[in-house]
Amino acid sequence: MEVKELVREVGQKAREAARELAYLSTDIKNKVLREVAARLRSERAYLQEENEKDLALAREKGLSSALIDRLTLSDKVIEGMAQGLEEVAALPDPVGEVVKMWRRPNGLWVGRMRIPLGVIAMIYESRPNVTIDAAGLCFKSGNAVILRGGSEAINSNIALARIFQDALKAHGAPLGSVQVIPITDRAAVNELLKLDEYIDLIIPRGGEGLIRFVTENSRIPVLKHYKGVCHVFVDRYADLEKARKICFNAKVQRPGVCNAMETMLVHKAVAEKFLPDMCEEFRSAGVEIRGCEKTRAIVPWAKPATEEDWDAEYLDLILAVKVVETFDEALDHIARYGSNHTESIVTEDYQRSLRFLREVDASVVMVNASTRFNDGGQLGLGAEIGISTTKIHAYGPMALEELTTLKFIVFGEGQIRE
Structure with missing residues (x-):
């Protein structure tokens, strides 16, 4: 079968499944999720055997140890996937929830009901655990999902999809609910991006290059998250011990993720007191400091920051530091260089904190x-499928509710419009 025909067939099956999924009972959905979790554990040896095929090829190609680590379905990763599905099963089902109702003067009751988006296509790189995480969230929220992982994880992704489909079959749920594109041909991505008659939303998850490619070539709405250039602003009214702990955690706890701090802004009123010890603590943790001229006057060993540093998502132990003259300068810097991901202020001044939240x-x-708290689990949403940095239709971590939309419902008693 040609690539175009294969992808279209997958799209058709997903669209058909989405109709049934929209009213599938919560009980069946939860049973499927728990069944998948159980099968992940019981078929661990099979999964790791398929995963080893991908790992062997990755080693042959000379992929970095970091990439190989992301590819590996270790016992811990498999258990994490299983627990994640059990957590999603325990969450309230958003589908069918009536958000609010109001009565019109003519007696009509008008309301809004939460419904699935329909068919979601996920295009992602490296981590095969995304296959299960995305499938579980989409299924619980009543959406059919088409999964197109990276070629480096093809065997692992097909094996994971088979386990999910076995669970669907066992409980009479539509098999088109969760499908993996079973080929590595890059033309499959281009064909997916044309299927606007079947697919309602594209979610790319990976590097900025992948996301820009998908955005520029898609006929379908794309949930975008280009990069995370996150700031922490240490205000003149900050508790400096509190600021020290927050900034260190935001940069060092896990530097290679999108919600790590990339630029630290410090008000000039506290810079001389705060920066020397803070930067020494960073240096002891292996962080390279790239500072503005005012920063380097206080911390002479810091490397000079360039214009490119203010816009950089390092995903590494590198930190840009800038001393700002005023609160407004900090806001202006964030407005110019931020990526609409996560921003934090450290201050004991209530009015300034409110202004930061508003502006x-x-x-x-x-x-x-x-900033490390921008995560679905940390914010109490349960698992997330990604973080949206655009405002339509969701902004921030996308959990179950964000994978739905609202339709209007109306109850009448025979009213007609005059």
Whole structure:
């Protein structure tokens, strides 16, 4: 079968499944998710055997140890996938929830009901655990999902999809609910991006290059998350010990993720007191500091920052540091260089914290907290499928509710419009 025909067939099956999924009972959905979790554990040897095929090829190609680590379905990763599905099964089902109702003067009751988006296509790289995470969230929220992982994980992804489909079959749920594109031909991605008659939303998850390619070539709405250029602003009214802990955690706890701090802004009123010890602590943790001229006047060993540093998502132990003259300069810097991901202020001034919350445009804005908390699980949403940095239709971590939309419902008693 040609690539175009194969992808279209997958799309048709997903669209058909989406109709049935929209009214599938919560009980059946939860049983399927728990069944998949059980099968992941019982078929661990099979999964790791298929995963080893991908790992062997990755080693042959000379992929980095970091990439190989992301590819590996270790016992811990498999158990994490299983537990994740059990957690999703335990979450409230958003589908069918009536958000609010109001009565019109003519007696009509008008309301809004939560419904699935329909068919979602996920295009992602490296990590095969995304296959299960995305499938579980989409299924619980009543959406059919088409999964197109990276070629480096093809055997692992097909094996994971088979386990999910076995569970669907066991409980009479539509098999088109969860499908993996079973080929590595890059033309499959281009064909997916044309299927606007079948697919309602594309979610790319990976590097900026992948996301830009998908956005530029898709006929279908794309949930975008280009990069995470996250700031922590240490205000003149900050508790400096609190600021030290927050900034260190935001940069060092896990530097290679999108919600890690990439630029630290420090008000000039506290810079001389705060920066020397803070930067020494960073240096002891292996962090390279790239500072503005005012920063380097206080921390002479810091490397000079260039214009490119303010816009950089390092995903590494590198930190840009800038001393700002005023609160407004900090806001202006974030507005110019931020990526609408996560921004935080450390301050004990209530009015300034409120102003920061109101005026900073990001999917999550924080006061006195590490940027590392921008995560569905950390915010109490349960698992997430990704973080949206665009405002249509969701902004921030996309959990179950964000994988639905609202339709209007109306109850009448025979009213007609005059």
